[in-house]
Amino acid sequence: MAIAEDYPEITGASKPNHRGTSYYTLLSSGSVFLTANAVQQPNELVRYAMYRETYAIASVPNLFGEPPAEGGILYAILLHGPEEEDKMRPEFVHIVFPNKDCSEYVGRIDLLLRFADLVEELRKTEEEGFEDKAFPSLRPGVEWQKDKEEGAEDQTG
Amino acid sequence: MKRGTPGFVGARLKEAREARGLTATALSEILRVTRQSVSQYENEQQTPRPEVMRKIEEVLNLPPAFFSRPVEDEPGDRKIFYRDMESTTKLARARMDRRYLWLNEIADYLQQFVSFPPVDFPRFETPRDPTEISWDSIEVMASKTREYWGLGEGPISNVVSLLESNGAVVARGMMEADELDAFSEWREWHEHNETPYVFLGADKQNAFRSRYDGAHELGHLVLHRNIDKKHVDNTRTHKLIEKQAYRFAGAFLLPASSFANDFYAPSLDTFRALKPKWKVSIAMMIYRSADLGFVGKEQTRRLWINRTRRGWRLREPLDDALDIEEPRLLRRAFELLVNEGVQSRDAIRFALPYASSDIEELAGLPPGFLEDKPAPISLKAYSRKRNGGTNRQPQGPGEIVDFRTTGDT
Numbered sequence: 001m002a003i004a005e006d007y008p009e010i011t012g013a014s015k016p017n018h019r020g021t022s023y024y025t026l027l028s029s030g031s032v033f034l035t036a037n038a039v040q041q042p043n044e045l046v047r048y049a050m051y052r053e054t055y056a057i058a059s060v061p062n063l064f065g066e067p068p069a070e071g072g073i074l075y076a077i078l079l080h081g082p083e084e085e086d087k088m089r090p091e092f093v094h095i096v097f098p099n100k101d102c103s104e105y106v107g108r109i110d111l112l113l114r115f116a117d118l119v120e121e122l123r124k125t126e127e128e129g130f131e132d133k134a135f136p137s138l139r140p141g142v143e144w145q146k147d148k149e150e151g152a153e154d155q156t157g
Numbered sequence: 158m159k160r161g162t163p164g165f166v167g168a169r170l171k172e173a174r175e176a177r178g179l180t181a182t183a184l185s186e187i188l189r190v191t192r193q194s195v196s197q198y199e200n201e202q203q204t205p206r207p208e209v210m211r212k213i214e215e216v217l218n219l220p221p222a223f224f225s226r227p228v229e230d231e232p233g234d235r236k237i238f239y240r241d242m243e244s245t246t247k248l249a250r251a252r253m254d255r256r257y258l259w260l261n262e263i264a265d266y267l268q269q270f271v272s273f274p275p276v277d278f279p280r281f282e283t284p285r286d287p288t289e290i291s292w293d294s295i296e297v298m299a300s301k302t303r304e305y306w307g308l309g310e311g312p313i314s315n316v317v318s319l320l321e322s323n324g325a326v327v328a329r330g331m332m333e334a335d336e337l338d339a340f341s342e343w344r345e346w347h348e349h350n351e352t353p354y355v356f357l358g359a360d361k362q363n364a365f366r367s368r369y370d371g372a373h374e375l376g377h378l379v380l381h382r383n384i385d386k387k388h389v390d391n392t393r394t395h396k397l398i399e400k401q402a403y404r405f406a407g408a409f410l411l412p413a414s415s416f417a418n419d420f421y422a423p424s425l426d427t428f429r430a431l432k433p434k435w436k437v438s439i440a441m442m443i444y445r446s447a448d449l450g451f452v453g454k455e456q457t458r459r460l461w462i463n464r465t466r467r468g469w470r471l472r473e474p475l476d477d478a479l480d481i482e483e484p485r486l487l488r489r490a491f492e493l494l495v496n497e498g499v500q501s502r503d504a505i506r507f508a509l510p511y512a513s514s515d516i517e518e519l520a521g522l523p524p525g526f527l528e529d530k531p532a533p534i535s536l537k538a539y540s541r542k543r544n545g546g547t548n549r550q551p552q553g554p555g556e557i558v559d560f561r562t563t564g565d566t
Binding site: 024025038080089127128129131133135136137138139142 | 267269270271272273274303306307308309310311312313314318319321322323421422423424425426427429430433456459460462463475478485486489490493497499
């Protein structure tokens, strides 16, 4: 939705699924439609959803860079999943193009690879850092007392 | 004449029993004495026989010195922000009250030798009556708190460290009560200014939850510093101040504008994807999205239903992907005392007559720190020393340090 606000050529809409039990976001720009899904592996097929199949059936993937024919759409899915070692980071973010029954992906764009520089930049500026000042310091009197005691020991020795 | 325990202080037995979460009846059963005997010990109508005294020390895991310490005046009208006043059992509250006083005593003891970072919390002109605090003003105060501490609108890297760096004394410990997640207080300490104390529950072992708890307590410390204690004790207003702290935590951890930029769909998958970045739970993001009007009432209801259907009510995805933020200030203070030779472990145990494990838990020390056994040697620290060659103070017992001292050539 925020993407759609920044780019007027993109439309974002929150839509209920067919049974009205949950909502998904549809981003569209002209005849290109995109929904998003979290999966464990980049090759994992997304679970069945009637809305996805509806878009996939209407989709005419043309992987040669030509726009869909008049009245046709191009349906894509944004697949993402966390890293195994550090789940705070995405392991992969791919745009895939499903076939008519969503039983396989006929095309794929690896966004982390394609925009590697941008990804690195974004990762650097993720958190609000601050100086760790949680360090206690010895009170001046205590240091003095310690020195005095050490001196007293020296004298007795 | 009956043999008793000279110097026995009955109030200390009650304190110890409550700190261990035991009723007088339960303790009497363990000690194999009557309930009346326990009551008489606590009221000093009689003192325990030596063999009963030994059993008391063993069962309550406290040294003999604890039971002969004079009792200082109980702090008076303290304003402690407990999470759930109604469902928390009296026993659980009493347990935490006692342990919290132990924490206070540990911090007081340390401050004889060390200075903690100065308290640097923003102070707003908040009303004495919480009903006069509006939701909008909470959003503004959360935003101004970030601004005061020089933070932008991104995710907070470490909430506990942020609190400690600005002068709060933070502890983590087992609450042993589901309803008690955390509590906080502005505590007056002798002639010094008030110090914020935050006690975080360690029971749930969930880093996301704990970060929220820290932000929630920050909300109390910022929003409710001026409110009258009667509002904390009143059921109706207590619920309101809890909601206000909840709203503050959401606004502090998820600022409206930057969270909006990341909020690309009102779905659980979206929240799951955002969880690692913002380090807040999916549940928290649902609440926040509803507070900010990103999702409508029906959508919010569906999100909760689907969260339950996915089995995320008790355990969310990625819950184990983040390390719990541990307090470090008290631990560092103890390490400083020991490593600098200001106080020996014996002297610490003598001055603080609790079980070593109690002090270690409350101060975030590694188990066994206060015992005189040598700690394992940190080879990692040694290699860092060799590579870095800094004059850093040793960080714990058993760490290898350079032979050379300042001034050696």
